[in-house]
Amino acid sequence: xxxxxxxxxxxxxxxxxxxxxxxxxxxxxxxxxxxxxxxxxxxxxxxxxxxxxxxxxxxxxxxxxxxxxxxxxxxxxxxxxxxxxxxxxxxxxxxxxxxxxxxxxxxxxxxxxxxxxxxxxxxxxxxxxxxxxxxxxxxxxxxxxxxxxxxxxxxxxxxxxxxxxxxxxxxxxxxxxxxxxxxxxxxxxxxxxxxxxxxxxxxxxxxxxxxxxxxxxxxxxxxxxxxxxxxxxxxxxxxxxxxxxxxxxxxxxxxxxxxxxxxxxxxxxxxxxxxxxxxxxxxxxxxxxxxxxxxxxxxxxxxxxxxxxxxxxxxxxxxxxxxxxxxxxxxxxxxxxxxxxxxxxxxxxxxxxxxxxxxxxxxxxxxxxxxxxxxxxxxxxxxxxxxxxxxxxxxxxxxxxxxxxxxxxxxxxxxxxxxxx
Amino acid sequence: xxxxxxxxxxxxxxxxxxxxxxxxxxxxxxxxxxxxxxxxxxxxxxxxxxxxxxxxxxxxxxxxxxxxxxxxxxxxxxxxxxxxxxxxxxxxxxxxxxxxxxxxxxxxxxxxxxxxxxxxxxxxxxxxxxxxxxxxxxxxxxxxxxxxxxxxxxxxxxxxxxxxxxxxxxxxxxxxxxxxxxxxxxxxxxxxxxxxxxxxxxxxxxxxxxxxxxxxxxxxxxxxxxxxxxxxxxxxxxxxxxxxxxxxxxxxxxxxxxxxxxxxxxxxxxxxxxxxxxxxxxxxxxxxxxxxxxxxxxxxxxxxxxxxxxx
Numbered sequence: 001x002x003x004x005x006x007x008x009x010x011x012x013x014x015x016x017x018x019x020x021x022x023x024x025x026x027x028x029x030x031x032x033x034x035x036x037x038x039x040x041x042x043x044x045x046x047x048x049x050x051x052x053x054x055x056x057x058x059x060x061x062x063x064x065x066x067x068x069x070x071x072x073x074x075x076x077x078x079x080x081x082x083x084x085x086x087x088x089x090x091x092x093x094x095x096x097x098x099x100x101x102x103x104x105x106x107x108x109x110x111x112x113x114x115x116x117x118x119x120x121x122x123x124x125x126x127x128x129x130x131x132x133x134x135x136x137x138x139x140x141x142x143x144x145x146x147x148x149x150x151x152x153x154x155x156x157x158x159x160x161x162x163x164x165x166x167x168x169x170x171x172x173x174x175x176x177x178x179x180x181x182x183x184x185x186x187x188x189x190x191x192x193x194x195x196x197x198x199x200x201x202x203x204x205x206x207x208x209x210x211x212x213x214x215x216x217x218x219x220x221x222x223x224x225x226x227x228x229x230x231x232x233x234x235x236x237x238x239x240x241x242x243x244x245x246x247x248x249x250x251x252x253x254x255x256x257x258x259x260x261x262x263x264x265x266x267x268x269x270x271x272x273x274x275x276x277x278x279x280x281x282x283x284x285x286x287x288x289x290x291x292x293x294x295x296x297x298x299x300x301x302x303x304x305x306x307x308x309x310x311x312x313x314x315x316x317x318x319x320x321x322x323x324x325x326x327x328x329x330x331x332x333x334x335x336x337x338x339x340x341x342x343x344x345x346x347x348x349x350x351x352x353x354x355x356x357x358x359x360x361x362x363x364x365x366x367x368x369x370x371x372x373x374x375x376x377x378x379x380x381x382x383x384x385x386x387x388x389x390x391x392x393x394x395x396x397x398x399x400x401x402x403x404x405x406x407x408x409x410x411x412x413x414x415x416x417x418x419x420x421x
Numbered sequence: 422x423x424x425x426x427x428x429x430x431x432x433x434x435x436x437x438x439x440x441x442x443x444x445x446x447x448x449x450x451x452x453x454x455x456x457x458x459x460x461x462x463x464x465x466x467x468x469x470x471x472x473x474x475x476x477x478x479x480x481x482x483x484x485x486x487x488x489x490x491x492x493x494x495x496x497x498x499x500x501x502x503x504x505x506x507x508x509x510x511x512x513x514x515x516x517x518x519x520x521x522x523x524x525x526x527x528x529x530x531x532x533x534x535x536x537x538x539x540x541x542x543x544x545x546x547x548x549x550x551x552x553x554x555x556x557x558x559x560x561x562x563x564x565x566x567x568x569x570x571x572x573x574x575x576x577x578x579x580x581x582x583x584x585x586x587x588x589x590x591x592x593x594x595x596x597x598x599x600x601x602x603x604x605x606x607x608x609x610x611x612x613x614x615x616x617x618x619x620x621x622x623x624x625x626x627x628x629x630x631x632x633x634x635x636x637x638x639x640x641x642x643x644x645x646x647x648x649x650x651x652x653x654x655x656x657x658x659x660x661x662x663x664x665x666x667x668x669x670x671x672x673x674x675x676x677x678x679x680x681x682x683x684x685x686x687x688x689x690x691x692x693x694x695x696x697x698x699x700x701x702x703x704x705x706x707x708x709x710x711x712x713x714x715x716x717x718x719x720x721x722x723x724x725x726x727x728x729x730x731x732x
Contacts (some may be wrong), residue, residue, distance in 0.1 A: 155490070188617055188618045189619060190618060190619025190622050191619070192618055192619075193588075193617030193618035193619040193620060194429075194594075194617075194622075195529055195530060195551055195593055195617060196529040196548075196549050196550030196552070196589075196591060196617075197529045197530065197549070197550070197551070198529075198549035198550070199618060201618075234492065234602070266529075266531075266533055266534050267529035307506055308510075311506035311507065311508035311509065312506050312507055313507055313526060313528035313530065313531030313534060314506070314528065314529070314530045314531070315527075315528035315529060315530070315549065316507070316528055316531075390527075
């Protein structure tokens, strides 16, 4: 397939044409006269986005999402790679199960699908999963028990130590289970106290991060912190980075944009873990994303069938919300002024590709000879989000009914147009 | 009023109207035939996801006294991993033709959510730690009777102390909002571990020492200590709790002569309330139970019985 994209502006502000041929970018001067053209006048071309934190639900809950539907949603959001979280059924905790995710991605993916391996067998927090086998057989370098925190400090230390053999990274869901009880369903605040909803205090996150960064220092290993949601966590990360500790961190679109005030409606769509916090925390994570204390935006895209979500009382509903399709819109709305387009490209593509070990093919400069993997963005378009218009099978979209930027015009992954408005 | 979900936001006039009608209903209950035809032909479902003796019993009796057709449904927990969702249960029952649901559920906010699933009137019979409005109304009812019997003019100048597990108590929350609306000075007494986040924003006084308030309060409302709190490390032992936060005989002796004792039940005698306090002459605990039927008749009547104009 060949495609000539004309007049696009790059993240650095320069303008030019992008000639896509055989999956790579070629000299536009070589484009044949009858080549298919895409007029990108007024649009911005960024490297395709990379999501370090996606729940594709396959295998196990194909009624909520599949590799096919989840990566279609990814393509609509400008993503060309997603990292598939390990908490499927069965859990991705062996070489074979990681190979299976890779195979599903190759067969059904509208984006590159990279398996994340579990840290512990069955996410049970007791014994290490087959980390080395997953690496050897399926190239897994990111390991996470996401959904569950590795509470045992000794086991966490060993996981960090073990993955240094193949430059792996351990991605922690930081939530002290003694401080945040099993019934906790929202942020502990004046609102949870008044509504009588069991809350979890912000410090239940930062105490685990404070512990883990010291384990990373001890082992010299790489720690990644999933979905940072609090001001205290940001302070700990800032301290750790100043020490030269090898720690990276992500923030979700919803923690950049929504607050715990949403729970006053008891709408289970807004139940998510870690929970939506207060303005003070939202301001802190925005600032941290801008100054690089938080390295990347990751969606924690978490599809749920309505019979697991809004048919239940808030406290009984599953936590999690969609994120892939509106991630860029939320980043533009909350952070574009501070980040600029080059910063957006870094936080959503270049940095996550580097952390996830896929920077050979993702997060590349848009230059001749590089993979034709990019997204075309309209900086001016806005629209009211309609959850029914989603490519996801699920409808737990927290942005439904809100007016946001509507930026993604086309997504190209290795020369293949995976989405075009 | 279409639903009764919470006392937070319940207007003063509506609260007083509900209490006044409850007095009329109490008179009806003293008649030879203690029954009104007001809800004849109306169907009320008591949907209880949690065990209840007095609340369910008094709702059922209130419905029968008003000639409604009532049905009790004891539902299993609706966790996502097993059984029918709460929404499906409501839709199923609603399809049978229901005018009102009386719902108790273990999760805060669930009863309010139900108003989005069915069109019937909904009465909150207790949701999680959130609200138990009919309990607060019947508490207010017996307090008002008590104040009037002692020459008072309702809540003016009165101090209501609510003692115990404020954090996990729907009774405490509903009483706080209603008593504030009615004009009481509310004092909450609890160990710091049983105070909810943001309690300082509630517009009430909060103390940790029961002895600071016991000789000045007009009402001592003692909350039940749930077994899971006893085992949950919120305080060191039931002995220590009884010593520091229990209404002991010595504390009863220090109460004002015209002060009274309330407890929503069921009681842990010897923990939050001594036997001497529970059975004291100024204990309103059985009056609370008795008032439950009249107050719930009043609520049902105002939601279901009146004309549209009255509603």
